Amino acid sequence: MYRDDSEKMNQKLLGLNGDEAAAYAIKQVNPEVVAAYPITPQTIIVERFSEYVANGLVDSEFVAVESEHSALSACVGASATGARAYTATAANGLALMWEILYIASGMRQPIIMSIANRALSGPLNIHNDHSDSMGARDSGWIQIYCENCQEVYDSHITAWRIAENINVQLPIMICFDGFTISHTMENVFTLNDEIVQNFIGKRVFPKITGHLGETDLRLNPTCPITMGAMDLQDYYFEHKVQQHEALLNSLEVIESVENEFSEITGREYGLIQSYMMEDADVALIGMGSVMGTTKYVVDQLRSNGIKVGLIKIRCYRPFPKEKLVKAISNCKVIGIIEKSLSFGSVGSPLYQDIKTVLYDYEKKPLIIGYVHGLGGRDTSPENLKQIFQDLLKIDNLTKKIGNQQYIGLRE
Amino acid sequence: MSELTLKNLSKKPDLICPGARLCSGCDETIIVRLVLKATRGPTIVTNATGCLEVATTSFPYTAWDLPWIHSAFENTAATASGIEAAIKAMKKRKEGPLSNFENIDVLAFAGDGGTYDIGFQALSGAIERGHDFTYILLDNEAYMNTGIQRSGATPFSASTTTSPAGKIFLGKTENKKPLDEIIIAHALPYFATINAAWPLDVIKKTRKGIDINGPTFLHAIVPCSRGWRFPPEKTIEISRLAVQTCIFPLYEVNNYKGKTTYELSSPSLSIAKRPETKKTVEEYLKQQGRFSHLFKPEINKEYLKQIQETVDLKWSILLDKCGI
Amino acid sequence: MSKLKKKSELEPGAIPFKSSKEYETGDWGITYPKIDYNKCTKCTLCHFFCPEGAINVREDGYTEVDYRYCKGCGICSHECPVKCIEMIVKK
Ligand code: SF4
Ligand code: SF4
Numbered sequence: 157m158y159r160d161d162s163e164k165m166n167q168k169l170l171g172l173n174g175d176e177a178a179a180y181a182i183k184q185v186n187p188e189v190v191a192a193y194p195i196t197p198q199t200i201i202v203e204r205f206s207e208y209v210a211n212g213l214v215d216s217e218f219v220a221v222e223s224e225h226s227a228l229s230a231c232v233g234a235s236a237t238g239a240r241a242y243t244a245t246a247a248n249g250l251a252l253m254w255e256i257l258y259i260a261s262g263m264r265q266p267i268i269m270s271i272a273n274r275a276l277s278g279p280l281n282i283h284n285d286h287s288d289s290m291g292a293r294d295s296g297w298i299q300i301y302c303e304n305c306q307e308v309y310d311s312h313i314t315a316w317r318i319a320e321n322i323n324v325q326l327p328i329m330i331c332f333d334g335f336t337i338s339h340t341m342e343n344v345f346t347l348n349d350e351i352v353q354n355f356i357g358k359r360v361f362p363k364i365t366g367h368l369g370e371t372d373l374r375l376n377p378t379c380p381i382t383m384g385a386m387d388l389q390d391y392y393f394e395h396k397v398q399q400h401e402a403l404l405n406s407l408e409v410i411e412s413v414e415n416e417f418s419e420i421t422g423r424e425y426g427l428i429q430s431y432m433m434e435d436a437d438v439a440l441i442g443m444g445s446v447m448g449t450t451k452y453v454v455d456q457l458r459s460n461g462i463k464v465g466l467i468k469i470r471c472y473r474p475f476p477k478e479k480l481v482k483a484i485s486n487c488k489v490i491g492i493i494e495k496s497l498s499f500g501s502v503g504s505p506l507y508q509d510i511k512t513v514l515y516d517y518e519k520k521p522l523i524i525g526y527v528h529g530l531g532g533r534d535t536s537p538e539n540l541k542q543i544f545q546d547l548l549k550i551d552n553l554t555k556k557i558g559n560q561q562y563i564g565l566r567e
Numbered sequence: 568m569s570e571l572t573l574k575n576l577s578k579k580p581d582l583i584c585p586g587a588r589l590c591s592g593c594d595e596t597i598i599v600r601l602v603l604k605a606t607r608g609p610t611i612v613t614n615a616t617g618c619l620e621v622a623t624t625s626f627p628y629t630a631w632d633l634p635w636i637h638s639a640f641e642n643t644a645a646t647a648s649g650i651e652a653a654i655k656a657m658k659k660r661k662e663g664p665l666s667n668f669e670n671i672d673v674l675a676f677a678g679d680g681g682t683y684d685i686g687f688q689a690l691s692g693a694i695e696r697g698h699d700f701t702y703i704l705l706d707n708e709a710y711m712n713t714g715i716q717r718s719g720a721t722p723f724s725a726s727t728t729t730s731p732a733g734k735i736f737l738g739k740t741e742n743k744k745p746l747d748e749i750i751i752a753h754a755l756p757y758f759a760t761i762n763a764a765w766p767l768d769v770i771k772k773t774r775k776g777i778d779i780n781g782p783t784f785l786h787a788i789v790p791c792s793r794g795w796r797f798p799p800e801k802t803i804e805i806s807r808l809a810v811q812t813c814i815f816p817l818y819e820v821n822n823y824k825g826k827t828t829y830e831l832s833s834p835s836l837s838i839a840k841r842p843e844t845k846k847t848v849e850e851y852l853k854q855q856g857r858f859s860h861l862f863k864p865e866i867n868k869e870y871l872k873q874i875q876e877t878v879d880l881k882w883s884i885l886l887d888k889c890g891i
Numbered sequence: 892m893s894k895l896k897k898k899s900e901l902e903p904g905a906i907p908f909k910s911s912k913e914y915e916t917g918d919w920g921i922t923y924p925k926i927d928y929n930k931c932t933k934c935t936l937c938h939f940f941c942p943e944g945a946i947n948v949r950e951d952g953y954t955e956v957d958y959r960y961c962k963g964c965g966i967c968s969h970e971c972p973v974k975c976i977e978m979i980v981k982k
Contacts, residue, residue, distance in 0.1 A: 222692030233649025377609035586911030592964030800965030
C-alpha cells in the first residue's frame with residue numbers, strides 16, 4: 157500500500173470508526189455549511205461534528221435541521237450561495253430527501269453527502285444493506301462505495317475536488333456500510349489539516365451568462381442570476397442530457413484527482429479495484445465491506461491453487477464500463493454479490509448493469525446474481541467460499557443460471 | 568437610504584421586471600413589487616413552487632433582477648436557512664465575493680399551500696432555529712397554480728375544486744387554520760399582516776422585518792381573481808374589504824426579550840376606534856364567486872351569521888391582545 | 892420564434908439568459924388604460940397598484956403606462972382616487 161515509510165510518517169494514525177473518519181475528514185475540510193439530521197447509523201457523524209463546532213475546531217455553520225428533507229434543501233441553498241455544503245444520512249432519511257436529490261444534481265450543486273448504508277423500511281430495520289443508496293442510483297449523483305474506514309476518510313477529502321471540477325459540478329454520495337464500517341473502529345492514516353486544505357483548495361465556479369451578463373454560477377448580488385427556473389418542452393431535454401454527460405465526464409476526473417491524492421498519501425483506489433484477476437477463471441464482483449471478506453476468501457482459495465479473483469466496484473455511478481470490461485476479459489464465470497433487491501426486476505442493480513454492458517461484447521462470461529446480507533444479515537467467509545465453489549462447478553449447474561440466488565436465505 | 572414615502576419609493580426601480588406570465592390583475596406581483604421596494608440593499612430571494620415561481624421564471628426568461636432561487640414546494644424556509652448560513656459563514660471567514668457586503672438580506676416567498684400545509688414543518692424548524700430571514704406568505708387561500716384546490720388556508724364555506732359547493736356540503740366545511748397564532752407562538756421577533764391596498768404599510772412593515780435580526784414573518788392576503796372569481800380590476804377593492812370587514816385585520820406583533828406586544832395598524836385601528844365603520848362580512852363575500860352559493864338561489868342566513876360570528880369573535884380576541 | 896439554443900450552446904445549471912422584459916404581455920388585454928392628465932393629481936397610487944410594473948413615474952411626477960406590458964386588468968382605473976384613468980376597448 158505504501159511506497160516507503162516516509163509517506164506513512166507524514167500521516168497520523170488514529171483509531172476511528174467509519175462515521176468518525178467521515179466527521180474527521182469533514183472537520184479538516186471545514187465546509188462553510190453542514191446541515192444534517194440524526195439517523196442511525198449515521199448519528200456519530202453529526203455528534204462528532206457538533207463537538208467540533210462546540211469546541212471551535214471548525215468555523216462551519218452547523219444547521220441542525222428538523223428533517224433530512226430540510227437538510228438537503230439547506231445544502232442546496234448554501235451551495236447555490238457559493239458555500240461548500242455537506243450532509244449525511246441513511247435509509248429512510250435518504251428516502252425523505254428523494255425529491256431534493258434530483259434538484260441538487262439538476263441544479264448542478266457539488267454537495268457532499270455521507271451515506272451510512274442501511275436497510276429501507278418496512279419492516280423497520282436499522283442494519284446494513286444497500287437498498288437505500290441503490291434506489292438513488294439514477295438521481296444524477298456520483299456514488300462512491302467504500303470498503304473500510306481508511307477509504308471513508310480519503311473519499312471525504314477527494315470528493316470535493318471531483319464534485320467541484322468545472323466539467324463535473326455534481327453532488328457526490330459517499331456510501332459505506334452501516335455498523336460494519338460506520339461503527340467499527342480501524343486504524344486510519346490521516347493527513348494534517350494544512351495538507352488537506354492545500355489539496356482541496358478553494359471552490360471553483362463555472363462561468364455562465366445569465367440575463368444580466370457573465371458571472372459565476374452562484375447567487376451573488378453583484379450580478380444576479382435566477383436558479384431553479386421552470387424549464388419545459390423547449391429546453392428541459394437538453395439540460396438533462398447535459399447533466400448526464402457531466403456525470404460521465406466525472407469518470408476521468410475521479411481518476412485524475414485520486415492519482416493526485418495518491419501522490420501525497422500512497423493510497424490508490426481507482427474506479428474499480430481488481431484483485432487476482434490476471435488469470436482468474438472465476439470472480440466475484442461486489443461493493444462495500446463484503447469485498448474485504450471476499451479478499452480473504454480469495455487468498456485462501458489461491459493458497460490451494462484455485463484461480464479465483466474479485467472486482468470491487470468503488471465508483472458505481474457513473475458506471476465504469478470500460479474498466480470493468482477490461483478487468484473481466486479473461487474470466488469465464490462471474491458471480492455478482494449485492495446487498496439489494498430490485499423487486500420484480502430481472503436482477504439486482506449491479507447485475508443488470510454488468511449484464512447490459514457485456515451484451516455488446518463477444519467474450520461473455522457466465523453470470524450469476526447473488527443477493528446477500530439484506531437487513532444486516534452476516535455474509536461469512538464460508539458463504540463466499542461456497543459461492544466460489546459453486547461457480548467453479550458451473551458446467552454442472554447450468555440449469556440454475558439465470559435465476560437470482562440468495563445467500564443464507566432459509567427457503 | 569431616503570425616507571420611506573410613496574414619492575421617494577415611486578422612483579425606486581422595480582427589482583421584478585415586467586413580462587411575467589401571471590394572470591391579469593394578480594395581486595401577487597403587486598405585493599412582491601411593494602416588498603422589493605422595501606429592500607435596503609443586497610438581497611437574495613428564495614421562492615416556493617407556485618404561481619409566482621412558474622410565471623416569473625419560464626426558461627430562458629426571468630423577471631428577477633436580484634439573486635433568486637427556487638428549489639421545491641415545501642422547503643422554502645429550509646433553503647433560506649442554507650442561504651443565510653452560507654452568508655454568515657462567508658462573512659465570518661471574510662472569504663468570497665459575498666463577504667464584501669455589509670448585509671445581505673434573505674427573503675422567502677411562498678404561497679398558502681407551501682406555508683400552511685406542505686412547507687409548514689420546514690418553516691417551523693427555520694423559525695425555531697432563529698435564522699435571519701423574512702418570510703412572506705402570499706395567501707390566496709387555495710392551491711391556485713394547480714387549479715384552485717382547497718388548502719389549510721381556505722376559509723369556511725369557500726368553494727374550491729376539492730371543496731366544491733354541492734347539494735350536501737356548501738364549500739369547505741372546516742375553518743381556516745389559525746396560522747398567525749401558530750407562527751406568533753414561535754415567539755419570533757416580528758410578525759405582521761400586510762395588504763396591497765395599503766402600499767406604504769406593506770413597505771414599512773417589510774422594511775421592519777428586514778431590519779430586525781432573526782426570523783420575521785409577513786402574512787399577505789392575496790385575492791386571486793381566477794380562484795375567488797371576481798373581475799380582475801377589483802383585486803385591490805376586495806383586498807381592502809378583507810380589512811374593512813375585519814376578516815383580515817392589519818396588525819403587528821413584536822417580541823422583545825420574551826415580551827409579546829400586539830399593535831393594530833392604522834386601517835384596523837380606525838375601525839377599532841369607530842366600530843360603526845366595520846363592514847359586514849356579506850359585503851366581502853357577495854363580491855366573490857367562491858361564495859356565490861351563500862347568496863343563490865337564496866341567501867343562506869345561517870351560514871352568513873356563523874361566518875360573521877366567527878369573524879367578530881376573532882376580532883374581539885385580537886382587540887384584547889392589543890389592549891383595546 | 893427565435894431559434895432555440897442547442898445542447899452544446901447551453902451552459903450548466905439551466906440559468907435563464909433572457910430578461911422577461913423581452914417577453915411583452917401588452918397584447919394580453921382587450922382594454923387599455925388612458926390617463927387624463929388634466930385631472931391626474933400625481934398621487935402615484937396607480938404605479939404602486941399595477942401588478943405588471945407597467946406604470947412608471949416620469950420626471951415631471953405624472954405617471955405613464957408602458958403599453959408593451961399592460962395586461963389591461965383595469966386595477967389602475969378602478970383605484971385612481973380621482974377617476975382619471977379610462978379603460979378603452981382595443982379596436
Ligand atoms: S392614480 Fe390617478 S391620480 Fe394618481 S397618479 Fe395615477 S392617474 Fe394620477
Ligand atoms: S390596466 Fe392593469 S396592467 Fe394595465 S396599467 Fe393598469 S394596472 Fe397596469
